[in-house]
Amino acid sequence: MREIPAQTIIDAVAKLCMDANRYLPEDVKKKFADCAAAETSAAAKEIFAQLKENYELAAETALPLCQDTGLAILYVDVGEDVRVTGGKTLREAINDGVRKGYQDGFLRKSVCDPLTRKNTGDNTPAIIHFDIVPGDKLKILFMAKGGGSENMSRVTMLSPAQGWEGIKKFVVQRVAEAGPNPCPPTVVGVGIGGDFELSAIIAKKALARKLDDVNPDPKLAEMEKELIEAINKLGIGPMGLGGSTTSLAVKIAMHPCHIASLPLAVNIQCHSARHEEVEL
Amino acid sequence: MAEYTLTTPLQDADVAKLRAGDVVKLTGTIYTARDAAHKKLMELLDKGEKLPFELKGSVIYYVGPSPAPTGRPIGSAGPTTSYRMDTYAPRLHALGMKASVGKGKRGEAVTKAMQDHTGVYFGATGGAGALLSQRITHAKVIAFEDLGPEAIRELTVKDFPLLVINDSVGGELYAKPDLKAAGLE
Numbered sequence: 375m376r377e378i379p380a381q382t383i384i385d386a387v388a389k390l391c392m393d394a395n396r397y398l399p400e401d402v403k404k405k406f407a408d409c410a411a412a413e414t415s416a417a418a419k420e421i422f423a424q425l426k427e428n429y430e431l432a433a434e435t436a437l438p439l440c441q442d443t444g445l446a447i448l449y450v451d452v453g454e455d456v457r458v459t460g461g462k463t464l465r466e467a468i469n470d471g472v473r474k475g476y477q478d479g480f481l482r483k484s485v486c487d488p489l490t491r492k493n494t495g496d497n498t499p500a501i502i503h504f505d506i507v508p509g510d511k512l513k514i515l516f517m518a519k520g521g522g523s524e525n526m527s528r529v530t531m532l533s534p535a536q537g538w539e540g541i542k543k544f545v546v547q548r549v550a551e552a553g554p555n556p557c558p559p560t561v562v563g564v565g566i567g568g569d570f571e572l573s574a575i576i577a578k579k580a581l582a583r584k585l586d587d588v589n590p591d592p593k594l595a596e597m598e599k600e601l602i603e604a605i606n607k608l609g610i611g612p613m614g615l616g617g618s619t620t621s622l623a624v625k626i627a628m629h630p631c632h633i634a635s636l637p638l639a640v641n642i643q644c645h646s647a648r649h650e651e652v653e654l
Numbered sequence: 655m656a657e658y659t660l661t662t663p664l665q666d667a668d669v670a671k672l673r674a675g676d677v678v679k680l681t682g683t684i685y686t687a688r689d690a691a692h693k694k695l696m697e698l699l700d701k702g703e704k705l706p707f708e709l710k711g712s713v714i715y716y717v718g719p720s721p722a723p724t725g726r727p728i729g730s731a732g733p734t735t736s737y738r739m740d741t742y743a744p745r746l747h748a749l750g751m752k753a754s755v756g757k758g759k760r761g762e763a764v765t766k767a768m769q770d771h772t773g774v775y776f777g778a779t780g781g782a783g784a785l786l787s788q789r790i791t792h793a794k795v796i797a798f799e800d801l802g803p804e805a806i807r808e809l810t811v812k813d814f815p816l817l818v819i820n821d822s823v824g825g826e827l828y829a830k831p832d833l834k835a836a837g838l839e
Contacts, residue, residue, distance in 0.1 A: 428785040436723035437784040441730040482720040482803050493802045522735040550831040555758035557780035607835040616829035646781040
């Protein structure tokens with residue numbers, strides 16, 4: 375049994391929160407540059423120029439990329455041979471890390487009671503998904519998910535007869551209806567199958583894939599290509615001002631489902647696609 | 655598309671000449687308010703009490719900034735999605751608010767109120783909070799401090815970069831999704 379002190383986890387999670395909110399991933403920056411070069415609209419080019427200036431500024435100053443530093447979403451792969459020491463559970467250590475990261479990093483606390491709307495004051499509780507995996511490591515993926523893009527996300531239960539055509543229609547329609555609201559150019563995570571909640575979990579997790587990777591399943595890779603092409607024909611463009619980049623990428627995850635169901639989740643991620651991973 | 659430099663408080667004449675797509679550099683004093691602050695403003699109006707700032711000629715910025723790091727007046731400060739304030743905006747326009755700043759689409763009741771009361775809806779670039787923060791020289795909480803990031807702040811801005819999204823004559827800048835090209839029709 376490998377022992378990991380709770381403090382190690384707290385410090386690592388705090389750093390993830392701060393780094394992800396200040397440094398845009400390299401693959402996202404590269405995608406901005408590629409899409410900006412392909413744009414013919416002056417307004418779209420101008421938005422990409424501002425976004426570049428913004429991520430450079432965030433890296434140089436203590437300012438986060440966006441004032442909405444998000445709900446803290448964490449996907450944690452817990453090795454079967456790992457034990458947390460120091461008198462805290464793994465969940466407590468992660469929440470302590472989020473609390474510390476959002477405080478020390480001057481990040482906005484955006485978590486509140488859903489009815490009274492009273493802010494919890496420290497951006498906890500974080501949304502944590504645990505998975506038990508073989509080995510003695512702890513892998514933590516952090517995502518800062520803003521409210522504007524999350525609000526544009528949807529889960530639906532399609533009828534199996536609707537199949538791929540129904541999926542495609544729902545996804546493209548969702549992006550069309552969201553329009554300028556979720557801060558395009560977006561990344562679109564699609565979860566197909568599982569059940570009501572699993573479709574949503576895998577859709578969101580898919581957002582952390584590298585923007586330029588190719589889905590290892592050739593069928594899903596083909597579907598991703600078909601969707602991104604259809605979405606970018608909408609012409610919504612960066613910040614809704616028109617252009618050929620409505621989305622930067624579509625990422626699909628799939629899971630077997632009930633014979634009666636075809637669960638479908640569409641999670642929209644704004645252009646500030648902030649995530650960071652660490653292995654302990 | 656024209657470019658204008660405007661100073662707050664805004665007059666009807668400032669707003670009336672603006673058309674969707676125009677670029678505006680705004681200087682002066684603006685006020686932050688999001689969902690929770692708007693709700694409280696409505697409660698004050700319902701009770702006939704005074705608002706924490708002068709509504710006539712005002713510009714309300716839909717933003718909940720991140721905390722100010724040492725040595726800066728404010729943290730990142732980009733716009734939040736505006737439709738959530740659609741419930742409140744028509745009443746504020748009727749009482750003299752001249753402009754709101756946010757991102758994303760507005761509902762019909764708001765665009766109609768802007769036409770009825772010579773108002774304008776400005777877009778600022780969403781997700782560029784670090785960049786926009788550079789144009790804010792001073793920030794002070796003036797009401798509802800308990801709301802934390804949602805408190806009302808008085809901001810002093812210099813050449814704050816804005817785009818006219820909806821103007822006072824029914825014009826709108828946002829691109830309409832081409833449903834046919836995307837295979838939806």
